[in-house]
Amino acid sequence: MRELTVDLGDRSYPIYIGSGLMAKAGDTFLKHGLPIKSPILLVTDSAVVDLHADKLEASLAHAGYRVTTAVVPSGEASKSLEMLDELIGAALEAGLDRKSTVVALGGGVVGDLAGFVAASFMRGVRFVQVPTTVLAHDSSVGGKVAVNHRLAKNIIGAFHQPEFVLYDLDTLATLPIREVRAGLSEVIKHGLIWKAEFVEWCDDNADRLLALDPDALGYALYEGCLVKSIVVSRDERENDLRAILNLGHTIGHALEAVAGYGELVHGEAIAIGMVGSARLAAQFGYSPDIASETERIFRKFGLPVRFPSELSTDDIMDAMMHDKKFAEGSMTFVVPTAIGSVEIRKDVPSTWVREIVDGLRDC
Amino acid sequence: MRELTVDLGDRSYPIYIGSGLMAKAGDTFLKHGLPIKSPILLVTDSAVVDLHADKLEASLAHAGYRVTTAVVPSGEASKSLEMLDELIGAALEAGLDRKSTVVALGGGVVGDLAGFVAASFMRGVRFVQVPTTVLAHDSSVGGKVAVNHRLAKNIIGAFHQPEFVLYDLDTLATLPIREVRAGLSEVIKHGLIWKAEFVEWCDDNADRLLALDPDALGYALYEGCLVKSIVVSRDERENDLRAILNLGHTIGHALEAVAGYGELVHGEAIAIGMVGSARLAAQFGYSPDIASETERIFRKFGLPVRFPSELSTDDIMDAMMHDKKFAEGSMTFVVPTAIGSVEIRKDVPSTWVREIVDGLRDC
Numbered sequence: 243m244r245e246l247t248v249d250l251g252d253r254s255y256p257i258y259i260g261s262g263l264m265a266k267a268g269d270t271f272l273k274h275g276l277p278i279k280s281p282i283l284l285v286t287d288s289a290v291v292d293l294h295a296d297k298l299e300a301s302l303a304h305a306g307y308r309v310t311t312a313v314v315p316s317g318e319a320s321k322s323l324e325m326l327d328e329l330i331g332a333a334l335e336a337g338l339d340r341k342s343t344v345v346a347l348g349g350g351v352v353g354d355l356a357g358f359v360a361a362s363f364m365r366g367v368r369f370v371q372v373p374t375t376v377l378a379h380d381s382s383v384g385g386k387v388a389v390n391h392r393l394a395k396n397i398i399g400a401f402h403q404p405e406f407v408l409y410d411l412d413t414l415a416t417l418p419i420r421e422v423r424a425g426l427s428e429v430i431k432h433g434l435i436w437k438a439e440f441v442e443w444c445d446d447n448a449d450r451l452l453a454l455d456p457d458a459l460g461y462a463l464y465e466g467c468l469v470k471s472i473v474v475s476r477d478e479r480e481n482d483l484r485a486i487l488n489l490g491h492t493i494g495h496a497l498e499a500v501a502g503y504g505e506l507v508h509g510e511a512i513a514i515g516m517v518g519s520a521r522l523a524a525q526f527g528y529s530p531d532i533a534s535e536t537e538r539i540f541r542k543f544g545l546p547v548r549f550p551s552e553l554s555t556d557d558i559m560d561a562m563m564h565d566k567k568f569a570e571g572s573m574t575f576v577v578p579t580a581i582g583s584v585e586i587r588k589d590v591p592s593t594w595v596r597e598i599v600d601g602l603r604d605c
Numbered sequence: 606m607r608e609l610t611v612d613l614g615d616r617s618y619p620i621y622i623g624s625g626l627m628a629k630a631g632d633t634f635l636k637h638g639l640p641i642k643s644p645i646l647l648v649t650d651s652a653v654v655d656l657h658a659d660k661l662e663a664s665l666a667h668a669g670y671r672v673t674t675a676v677v678p679s680g681e682a683s684k685s686l687e688m689l690d691e692l693i694g695a696a697l698e699a700g701l702d703r704k705s706t707v708v709a710l711g712g713g714v715v716g717d718l719a720g721f722v723a724a725s726f727m728r729g730v731r732f733v734q735v736p737t738t739v740l741a742h743d744s745s746v747g748g749k750v751a752v753n754h755r756l757a758k759n760i761i762g763a764f765h766q767p768e769f770v771l772y773d774l775d776t777l778a779t780l781p782i783r784e785v786r787a788g789l790s791e792v793i794k795h796g797l798i799w800k801a802e803f804v805e806w807c808d809d810n811a812d813r814l815l816a817l818d819p820d821a822l823g824y825a826l827y828e829g830c831l832v833k834s835i836v837v838s839r840d841e842r843e844n845d846l847r848a849i850l851n852l853g854h855t856i857g858h859a860l861e862a863v864a865g866y867g868e869l870v871h872g873e874a875i876a877i878g879m880v881g882s883a884r885l886a887a888q889f890g891y892s893p894d895i896a897s898e899t900e901r902i903f904r905k906f907g908l909p910v911r912f913p914s915e916l917s918t919d920d921i922m923d924a925m926m927h928d929k930k931f932a933e934g935s936m937t938f939v940v941p942t943a944i945g946s947v948e949i950r951k952d953v954p955s956t957w958v959r960e961i962v963d964g965l966r967d968c
Contacts, residue, residue, distance in 0.1 A: 323686045323689065323690050326686065326761070327686050327754065327755075330754050330760060330761055331754065331755065331756055334754065334756045334757055334760065335756070361763070362725075362761045362762060362763060363760065363761065364760060364762075365749065365751065365762045365763055365764055366763070366764070366842075386728065388728065391690065391693050391694065391697065392690075392694065393694055393697045393698070394697055397693060397697065397726065397727060398689070398693055398725045398726065399725060399727075399728045400724070400725060400728055400729070400763060401728055401729070479729075
């Protein structure tokens, strides 16, 4: 088992990464002092419940916990105030009190939703994350929890750090390969912003990662979480540094929105976005090799590096402007300066961005 | 103008109390560095908007702020997730960003609701409170914000401290006398838990307070806020000490619930509850004068010290058990040990409570 600590003062917490962790979950809950007397609400989704909930429930019950499981529909639509309302109701009916714990078993959607339940129920109770996707390594560090509003994603939320994260690699074996690739896109992103040697390692170990080799996957998730935790501990509330985590996300979010959510999944959209950012780097005079290397690596992982030809540049530019409320003329981007390091540029001419978006169209 | 600081480390904030503060609000916003470029959402209710919104909007506009006003229906029903959803929509449509401020203009309902909007919009933006009731002196200290769930009051919320509180005494002139009395009930509570000489002062100045004499009212609000701020700064997250603020609230909440909200307003219900707690003190061997003094003072302020005869003791006991999930047999109460000091007793026999509730029935 690997372990790393997200260092946030008195809100610090460990991430445990390894095989067979779920079967020992009850012990981990006890070790962390989560009170036996206070009921637990386990939140999971319709895609995960049949695969993993039994094992987690059994382990917690064996340790003496009373667990009530609430299942939400799989998918982004569950990140809503309506679902928050339902889960708060479930928490009340299950008799949760101020010392209770809310557990998220699932991917990013369940983590964000259950995390906001934990943040807001009785003004904040304990929270434990049990991620079941590669992508969730990203949301398991940093404490950002939220639901969506009709007009904007992730706009209603909180910063609420978990007690610990239990990353059982066995759960990843059931993931569709497309989700594995898309999750690895964020893993590689963490290398691209911070650590060239980790990008190199991913490059060298692409086959093992895509084959879900537990040792390779454990190491990659560890490194991905580590980079994110270093960044987050230096800037918990996203005042400045934390913005570098958004490498590829400005173009990526716009692509997701314009393609229709689900057409391009998040990890795919940001892979294309990272290629775009790397091309911006060349415009600023950094080596053009950054872009070609970025592209080569994502291709190796079977990730898209171009967007579908039917999407219009105007629509993508509009989505970006709307998303970030950019001032006329100049835009802010995270731009690589080499493989493994980035800078934040607030002086990116929107004409450059338009040109680069155009060049990312599949043809 | 009086000023006091709620001391919460880097979340400390001042409360300004005085006449004519609203007309100078714009300057106060500027002095506190609230950015001119980021739009403000002003939240108020249907009872307050016509009385005070114009003045506040004008002052902010004069200082250069762009203000959008959102009006919610007056009353407890507005503390809902539906209203949160609407206000987040209003914030988005008004173009609020991460540096924006949400302002609450009104009583406790508006403060709790707008405060939770501020706490959750983009995971937390700035918050300013402009209370317009005597009772709101209580909710303006401590950062507790929340909305209600169908199954429980104040169950979905956060701790979110304001930038500052602007208590313009002129707004109190328009309050119905019943609300003034009920608000003073919480003011006197702050004396009863902490400061005998302030209770004495209230006793001596009841006529001036009920006549809304600005100087007396300003002093009383200052002292009420001061006691609460001392308690809250020693226990921001309600781990122990903060519970003393609930003097009279266990019986009070039960009376509110059983009478139907609105029959007894909050300040009235807790006045009766505080008489009950003072009678418990006598059971524990403290002076019976505590109860007679408490009762005499509340009567002087025109507050009820008995509940309507039609309410049943069983219903009231049930509501208390449900509210606090008391263990069988023994209950927890804040109990006075003298005028101006209290202790928390976890060993109150429910039989004593039943007897005391019976004795508080109007007959």
